[in-house]
Amino acid sequence: MKLDEINFKNINLIKDKNFIIREEPFGVLIYDKITKRKFWGNNLAKNIIQSCDTEQNVPQIFSRLHLNKNSKNYKEFIIFLSELINVGMLNSNSPLSFKQQWKEKKISKLSNSYPYSIPNITIPLSAPLFVYWELTYKCNLNCKHCYAKDRKLKTKELTTQECFRIIDELAELKIFEITFSGGEPLIRKDLLDLIRYANKKGIAVLLTTNGTLINQNTAKRLRLAGLQAAQVSLDGSTAKTHDDFRGCNGSFLKTIKGIKNLVRNKIPVIIATMPTKFNLPEISKILKLAKKLKVQGYRILECKPFGRGKEALKNVITLKDYKNLLKLIIKERQKLKNDLFILLSESFAFKTDSRFSKEINNPLIDCPAGRSMFSIAPDGIVSPCSYFAFAGLTVGNLKKERIKDIWDNSLFMKKLRQLDFSKKKNNKICLSCKYSNKCGRGCRALAYSITKDLRGMDPRCLKNI
Amino acid sequence: MKKSIKKNQPIKPILKEIQIGCSVMDNEGGSRYINLKKNAKKVTR
Numbered sequence: 122m123k124l125d126e127i128n129f130k131n132i133n134l135i136k137d138k139n140f141i142i143r144e145e146p147f148g149v150l151i152y153d154k155i156t157k158r159k160f161w162g163n164n165l166a167k168n169i170i171q172s173c174d175t176e177q178n179v180p181q182i183f184s185r186l187h188l189n190k191n192s193k194n195y196k197e198f199i200i201f202l203s204e205l206i207n208v209g210m211l212n213s214n215s216p217l218s219f220k221q222q223w224k225e226k227k228i229s230k231l232s233n234s235y236p237y238s239i240p241n242i243t244i245p246l247s248a249p250l251f252v253y254w255e256l257t258y259k260c261n262l263n264c265k266h267c268y269a270k271d272r273k274l275k276t277k278e279l280t281t282q283e284c285f286r287i288i289d290e291l292a293e294l295k296i297f298e299i300t301f302s303g304g305e306p307l308i309r310k311d312l313l314d315l316i317r318y319a320n321k322k323g324i325a326v327l328l329t330t331n332g333t334l335i336n337q338n339t340a341k342r343l344r345l346a347g348l349q350a351a352q353v354s355l356d357g358s359t360a361k362t363h364d365d366f367r368g369c370n371g372s373f374l375k376t377i378k379g380i381k382n383l384v385r386n387k388i389p390v391i392i393a394t395m396p397t398k399f400n401l402p403e404i405s406k407i408l409k410l411a412k413k414l415k416v417q418g419y420r421i422l423e424c425k426p427f428g429r430g431k432e433a434l435k436n437v438i439t440l441k442d443y444k445n446l447l448k449l450i451i452k453e454r455q456k457l458k459n460d461l462f463i464l465l466s467e468s469f470a471f472k473t474d475s476r477f478s479k480e481i482n483n484p485l486i487d488c489p490a491g492r493s494m495f496s497i498a499p500d501g502i503v504s505p506c507s508y509f510a511f512a513g514l515t516v517g518n519l520k521k522e523r524i525k526d527i528w529d530n531s532l533f534m535k536k537l538r539q540l541d542f543s544k545k546k547n548n549k550i551c552l553s554c555k556y557s558n559k560c561g562r563g564c565r566a567l568a569y570s571i572t573k574d575l576r577g578m579d580p581r582c583l584k585n586i
Numbered sequence: 587m588k589k590s591i592k593k594n595q596p597i598k599p600i601l602k603e604i605q606i607g608c609s610v611m612d613n614e615g616g617s618r619y620i621n622l623k624k625n626a627k628k629v630t631r
Contacts, residue, residue, distance in 0.1 A: 150604075151601075158603060159603065159604050159605065159606065160601055160602065160603055160604060161601070161602050161603075161604045162599065162600060162601045162602075163599065163600040165598065165599040165600075166599040166600055166601050169599055197598050197599065198599070201599040201601065204601055205601070250606055251606060489606045493606050494606065
């Protein structure tokens with residue numbers, strides 16, 4: 122079917138309720154609450170999206186936008202609408218399945234394209250896109266690597282009411298996702314209330330947990346509260362390896378049970394492993410276990426030298442080991458592609474440029490700290506990300522200040538958004554590297570903690586081998 | 587002033603999928619591959 126053969130006059134378009142649409146000075150940011158896909162659109166895209174949801178049909182929307190009525194413009198407009206329909210953002214009233222027509226024509230470029238970082242935006246976002254919220258530093262385990270375990274709060278943890286108020290603010294700002302973390306977030310008795318409240322306010326809630334406190338009943342209550350997905354840590358394929366690392370006998374079995382309970386309750390689970398010298402030979406077995414447990418995803422994390430992680434560094438694998446691990450992961454990813462999606466964590470992705478594998482050909486993601494995310498500590502202290510907080514760089518206190526004020530006015534976060542890497546004189550490796558504009562430059566907190574320069578080189582770069 | 591606004595107006599609507607680093611679900615666009623939609627339909631809809 123050709124474009125001219127579709128009678129657009131009979132088609133009205135309605136925005137799907139599962140999408141958060143947030144206006145920004147440069148255009149629009151869109152979030153699919155179901156699939157968690159995120160989109161960026163320019164100003165014309167924003168105007169078109171705003172114009173939908175009216176009683177008008179497609180040609181009327183087109184003329185309302187005061188676009189030039191030449192055929193090229195109209196075609197672009199229709200192709201754009203088809204992309205919105207393909208990603209599920211718009212629904213049409215067309216009985217002839219407008220969506221189907223376009224799907225058959227495979228006209229949408231979006232469904233086949235790879236996701237990118239937000240295109241060069243010099244204007245800061247109106248608010249973060251996601252928030253990493255450590256609800257408590259308390260934990261029932263005693264993990265060797267934990268950055269939170271030894272941290273002491275200067276003031277008390279946020280109360281339930283204070284958390285509700287913060288969630289209200291986050292909802293007003295149209296934040297897409299909250300990840301509740303810790304410590305172990307399930308130690309907090311009000312966790313279910315907080316998930317339920319955030320969910321009611323339209324924010325997607327994710328959870329990072331050690332899984333040991335999730336019995337059948339808790340998993341069911343988490344699902345009913347609206348939890349969208351959980352990341353559970355698993356650091357060995359046997360009880361010995363996992364329990365040694367987690368500092369608690371019996372935690373392996375409890376974690377496995379917790380994962381099973383989440384899966385049984387249809388909560389998508391991502392298993393995360395921190396590779397160390399001890400569990401490196403077991404990674405393949407952990408992957409097999411993950412497949413057997415029917416979780417949805419798997420990711421490799423990385424130990425960073427903050428908090429107790431400083432001591433754990435002696436157990437951390439070398440860059441050469443990482444390189445080999447990456448080879449293994451890529452091989453397994455291909456092998457398991459129908460059963461388990463293996464995600465490359467941000468630091469892992471950072472290590473992989475086009476020198477390394479043809480499979481990873483997307484431009485890598487920039488550090489989101491202070492640019493599209495921030496972190497909240499249990500006492501309400503805000504930092505661009507948790508790692509910066511451990512380096513002593515915090516930007517506000519939610520017991521006293523409002524999120525919007527901190528986000529807009531923090532000098533430190535402004536600095537992070539405007540880092541100019543081209544002027545970095547003493548980082549010759551990055552300056553001479555032809556991948557430096559594609560690698561995402563790794564973790565800024567880590568680079569800062571080692572080099573005392575926000576534009577410093579991330580020590581985990583494979584060029585350091 | 588009016589002229590410059592007109593000049594800067596984009597002529598083509600652009601929509602791009604983006605990803606954010608460090609998010610639990612989002613690395614390398616993982617959420618696209620993880621079948622959240624199927625589960626969400628079963629559970630929440």
